[in-house]
Structure formats: C-alpha cells, structure tokens
Amino acid sequence: MQVGRPRMASDDADMLRSMGLRSIDDLFSDIPPSVRMKSLALPPGLAEQEVVAQVTEMLSANRTMADMPTFLGAGLYDHFVPAAVRAITSRAEFYTAYTPYQPEVSQGMLQTLWEYQSMICEITGMDAANTSMYDASTALGEAARMARRIHGGKIFLVPRALRWHRRSVLQNYTWGGGLLIKEVEYDRETGMLDLADLKKHLTEDVCGVYVENPNFFGRLEEQLADIRAATDAPLVVGINPLAQTILKKPADFGADIVLGEGQALGNAVNFGGPLLGIFACRQEHVRKMPGRVIGLTKDAEGHRAFCMTLQTREQHIRREKAMSNICTNESLMAVASATYVAVLGANGLRRVAADSMRKARDLAAAIRAIPGYEAPIFKGPHFNEFTLRHEDGYAPVHKALLAKGIHGGTPHARHLKELGDYALFAVTERHTQEDLDRLLDVLRSVA
C-alpha cells in the first residue's frame, strides 16, 4: 500500500460525515481561490519496485571508493566500519525517533547520547560535550561565537591554511554578530602555524584563537603549548577524533573549546553528508555552549535517569537570545560514533589510527623516491594525509590516475591559491598494499 493513500475510502467518508463535511475539498475551503493550485505538476507515483530500480540505476552512474582506490580525505575519511555499527543505527527504535523531549520513553537514546558525550570527553580531555553540531565547519562558526561570549572582543583568529568551506561557513556564521575573522600565516617550511605572525595578530580585541591538529596539510601541530602560552583568549582546537586517540589530549594543552569532524568515527562518507560536528568544552563554559546536551539525573523513584538539560540556552526557550538556532542536529551519527568507539575499544581505535598514520608515512616516502615528486611538501610528522607535488603540476597526474581507475587526492587550488599545483593525499587502514602499489605504478608512469 502506498504511504499516505487512504486505506479505506469508507473510513474517510465516515470521518468527514462525523464532522458534518461532505468531501475532502471542504477541509480546504479556508484556502482562498486566488492561491489555489489545481494539481501538483509532478508525474504520478510509482510502485516501490519501480522506485528502487530507478534510483538504483541512477546512482549506478556514481563510481565509489569500492570501485577505485581513492586517496581523498580533506576532512572525510573512508575508514572501515564494522557491521555492528550499522546493525545498531538500523534499529528503528533509534532511527525513527524524534528528539528525546520526553525522557521517560526515551532513555535508550538519552543514555546512548550521554555515552557519546562521555567518549568525546575522554578523547579530548574536556568536561562536557554536546550531542553534535551539523559538521566541523558549523562547529567552528559556533565556536567563534562562543569564544566571544566567554571572553569578549571582536577578532577571531584562524589559520590561513584552512579548508575554504570552513572559512566560508565561519564567515557566514559570524558576520551577523560583527565578528572579524583574521588569518594567521603558516610556516612555509613546516606547514605549522607561523608563531611570529600569530603574536603580531594577538591584540586586546582578540576573542579567540583557532588552531587545527592535524592541520589542513595533515601535519601535526606541535606548537600547541606555545600557542596556549601566547594568549589568554579562549583557545579553540580542531581535531581529528581518530588521530586524537594516539595524540596528547587538547585539554593537556589548555584548550577551552574542542571541535572536529566526527565522520571518521564510524560514519560513512555519504557524498559529504550527513556528517557529525564534534563540540566539547570545559565545565565552566557549559552554559555558553551551543546545541543539545544530555544530563545525568534521577527519576521520581531515585533511579539513575537521563534527560536533555540546560535547555534554557536553546532556541525554543531563549528564542533570539539563544546560544544558537540549532535544534535538529546529527544525533544518529553520534549513535554510530558511539557504537564504533565501543566496538573497536581503546585498543582498536589506537591500532586503526597508528596503521593509517604509518601507511601514509610510508606512502609519502615511496612517492618521494620517484623522480619529479615531492611528498610531503612540509617537513615533520603528518597524520594520515600529506601534500604532494609534481614538477609539471597536479592536473596531468590526476588525469592519468583516473584513466587507470584510481582516484587521486584533493587538489589544493580552491583552498590555497599559492599551492594550486599541490594535492592532499589521504590514506586509511582500509587501503591495501595492492591499492598503494597501483598508485605508485601510475605515478611512476607520469614521472
């Protein structure tokens, strides 16, 4: 039966009659004729079988990362996701629920999201996390606004080496509040933040400093302690949560707010969405934090229970004074991440992180050995991606790879103009030796 089609015409007729109405049209008599539509100009509905066939066929024009070894990353990574994760997120009790407004019937989702918050706090070392922002870029926009609420000031500093969409989203999230975004240069040798340039930008008016580890180039940011020491404005650290399982916690460097893209933790790449914006902070700042949070409490009988809390920060109570307008978020992605973290455990997560990092390092070394290539461009440790350059530019390399059924990395052109010839290559534990060998073969053929 088609969803929405009346099951029994006689039911509808009875229901109408009980209200003293004769036809469905009577229910719409309050819509003035001047704005009435005769009918919706879309084709008639299809049988389920036809829909499935048609959409499957349309999507088959996509080539997937399963069809071709792919070295794209730039924030989204194709890590292997154990089947248990999808088994849990496919529980209709989770995915067909609304926001847990009524805690008594929603303890399952509430506890799961509280555990997710707890996992993010363990990974980052922060005291509190929300249940999600839309993605890392909107988390950054929200963090800038929050930094200003904490500290005052109207300048928010970000690395100039930043994914351009993050920069663009940040701009859109902050111009309304009159925040000024200023960019700090990167060191041309190491790719890390240029500390001297940062110090030049640190004026009274700075409300927060954003830095990423690993950064845009995949390079570890080794100067977090120095950056922290340089300012008393809130320090906002952007992380890759998987990398963070083997790297020292942002809290150890004095971070005030930690954000990141949570997709790598058990979520599919999904052509860019839905994603998972990680957002965490110190306890002293929780009342200034955007987004939904789950708190621990008791029920009327004294048993442990969970509920949404600090709702007075949110739009439905505080309206235009709310910390953010967010209401629908990415909760199911948080459930996936919680399940992924639980299934892999600390041991599994650290293994995946180290494997990915080691594979990327070894691949960069192998590419560097091919004449005509430079990889990584920047000296020092990288997590699971690195910049690559070919003496004739990246375009011919990209083309040659595609022709051989391999997808290369993300070109830098849109992100940083002066690095237009560079590309960012990402590796995960999922790449096989055969994938890497095929890549190297084609790279050699271009050289």
Added chain:
Amino acid sequence: MKFRQAFYEEPLLFEMPSEAAEPIDLDGLVPPAMQRDRLNLPNLPEHEVVRHYTRLSQMNFSIDTGFYPLGSCTMKFNPKYAEELASLPTVTRVHPDQDEATIQGALRLMYELQSSLAVIAGMDAVTLQPAAGAQGEFTGLLLAQAFNHDRGEHRNEVIVPDTAHGTNFASAGMAGFDIVEIPSLDGRVDLNALRNAVSDKTLAFMITNPNTLGIFEDHITEAADIVHQDGGLLYYDGANLNAIMGKTSPGLMNFDIVHFNLHKTFTTPHGGGGPGAGPVGVKKPLEPFLPVPVVTYDGATYHLDYHRPKSIGMVRAWYGNFALLVRAYAYILRQGGDGLTRASERAVLNANYVRQRIQGTYDVPFSGLRKHEFVASGAKLMAKGVKTTDVAKRLMDYGYHPPTVYFPHLVEEALMIEPTETESRATLDAFSDALLQIAKEDPALLHSAPHNTAVARVDEVGAARDPVLSWRYLMAQPKF
C-alpha cells in the same frame, strides 16, 4: 492499548568489565611530546556492545513502535525502501571531492530533487545545502541580506508573528537582525499590526502557513502586499508544508524564500534528533545569491558550479545531507504529485478528526478549520490540579508519544497535536479515547505518571542544577 515499555538496569558502557589496554608502539611515528600514553575507553567483546545498545534501543519510543503525534514535527511513517536505497555503496562510499565524471548519478539526483521541490513550493531555484530546518532559515535570511546589499539597501529588521517557531527568532538573532514581534488576532496575523511594523528597515517577514495553531492564514496575499510594498521579502517557514501540497504553494501565496524540512514533509527519519535536511527555495531575483556550488546541467553532463560571484558562499561543508536527499527523492517518486496531494489531504482530515473527537473535554481555542495540526488546551483540567504535563506523561502509559506541549505560547496549557496522514482511523480513535479517559482519571494517578515506562518521571530540574554531561566529569565529583 496495553503498554509496558522494556526496562533493563543497563550499566553505562564505562561500567562494563573491560579487557586490558594493549601497549602500542608509537615511537618513530608520533613525536614523544605528542604521544598519548592512555585512552580511557573500554575494550569490550562485540556481542556485549551489541547487547548493550540493543537493550537501550528497546527503551526508546519511535514511530515504528507507536503513534507519535508531536505537533510541528510531522512524524509520519518512514518508508523502508528509502533506507535500503540510502545504504547503497553508491551513496555511502562516494567522496564529495571526487571528480565530476565519477559522481554523475549523485549530481543528477540532486538536480532532479531541486526541480521537484521547486515545483512543490512554486519557487524558481533550490539549494539542497542546509543541514536542517533552522539552518535553512538562517540561509534564507543570509540570502535576503545579500539581495538587499546588492541593490544598495541595508535592512536590519525581521518581523515574526507571536505564533512562530522558536527557531525563527533564533535564526534572525544569529544572523544579527533585530526582531519585531507582532501579535495575532483571532489566531491569525493581525494585518494592522503588520502594517504598523513594516518599514523601509524590514528585511523580511517570516511566517509559516498554516501557522502553528494549524490555522490557514487566509489573508496571506494581503500580508504579502504589505511587506512587498515597502520592499521587504516574505519568508515561508516550511515546517508545516505537509498541510498544503497540491492545494496551494508558497509561490502562489507570493512568498520569496522557502525552507523545506525533508525530515518532516518528505519523511526522512529523524534519527532521534537528527540528521535532517533543510533545502531552501527562492524566486528568481534571489537565485544569484544561492550557496555554492550550484548543481547545473548542460544537456549532457551535470556540474558543480562554483563560479557564482554573488553567492553567499557556503553554510556547511559540501553539498548537503546527501543520504537524506536520496530518501526524499525516492519518497517523492513513490508518491508522485497525486500521492503527495493525498498525503496532505489525509493529514488534514486526521487532524480535524481528532480535534472534533476531543473538543469539549479539551478546549480548542479559535474557530474554523484546522490544517495538519491543532492546538488544544488543558486549562480546563487545572481546576482539579492537573497540568498539561500530567496529561502528557499519562499518555505514555497508554503507549502514545505525547504531543508537543506548552507551545505555541498564546494557548494556555497547550497540547499541539499533529497525527500525520499515515495513521489509521482506528489509531486516531484509540488515541482520542485515551485523551478523553485521562481527563476523567484520578489526578493522583496523573501526577505520578508515567507508570508503564522504563523509568518514572524524570527530575529535569535537578539535571540542570549541576549539569553532569560526561563520565569524566562524574568521576571527578567528590560524591562519587
């Protein structure tokens, strides 16, 4: 209906017996100063993890377990074919930075979905980028501002009626605008109040139609004229679009900007709080300002067009919540124009039917038809000391998710009921009977409700006093 929710005294994941941490050698890989020696997360056997979350899921109410008449949330059945399609590797394992030649299927689907949404809303162009309804609102206001700047105008006021969703205020506030709230008259926009509020400072008037009372704003074209005369724009909050498909459209009502909630009207599952998707449609004059990239088609190939000099840029990374776009696209194909129209018809029929069933025992302020939802008042029960909260909590004992409560604010002790089209008459009758029965029940039974849920009434005030948001923070407390 007899109902008893499952209950497990389920430990926290952190309390479950964990295997030991294995040493990992990071030397030569991570600089010593950056190495992490310890990660406090449990190591558990997979079957224990699966049991843990399966048990938790059983302590969670959902559409697939019962009736969910949450007003303004449009909790209709989420069809299973959409889930199957969204889990294809041609959706899940496609990277958004892939070369255009390798993503033609995804781009085509987006292009066709944009077209369908434009037809449904009577708009000229659609962006699929916004991640949720509230982000759609925010995007729409950014577009309005960019449009005004482009024509050399600086407007900073957004007019919102007192019945509006809280997000309207919050989105306008976040975008830096001043809010002018106008009162309602007989459950509709007061045109005189609107006239007085509109000026050359008016950026936009944000309104949902039908409004949150479920009442169709029949003076909408007059309202549009008032706003347009002074150069303002009309913004359609699409949260209530499920009431009008095939009957009218925001375009026919002279709206300039619309957001859609794909997780409401087009039944992408709400995921326990998200993800959603909040595409935005606009009339022609606003098209140049849409977020980049725009999906275009040259007759042979689909493209991502970044060369849009007037674009506002991006509102989130990449192109939108694609896995949800796939579901909404499939749903629209399945329903077709006739099926979507029938969905709205039946949604309206169901809402009016329940209203008629409970009216009398519960007040339903304002006369006339309702559209997809209606707002009842529990005020009558206050005489015997029963609040709307008590009614809501007691409804759970009958196996129903309570309606939205205490919203909109202009109805005292509000119960906002949206049955949606996918419910049968039998369900609507049983739910109405429950509401009528509850009104007759002993107040003591209601005050102590719910009784049949996994936990008893939850102390929400206590949770906010000293918020404990993580295991880490809990462990640091002296009382522990």
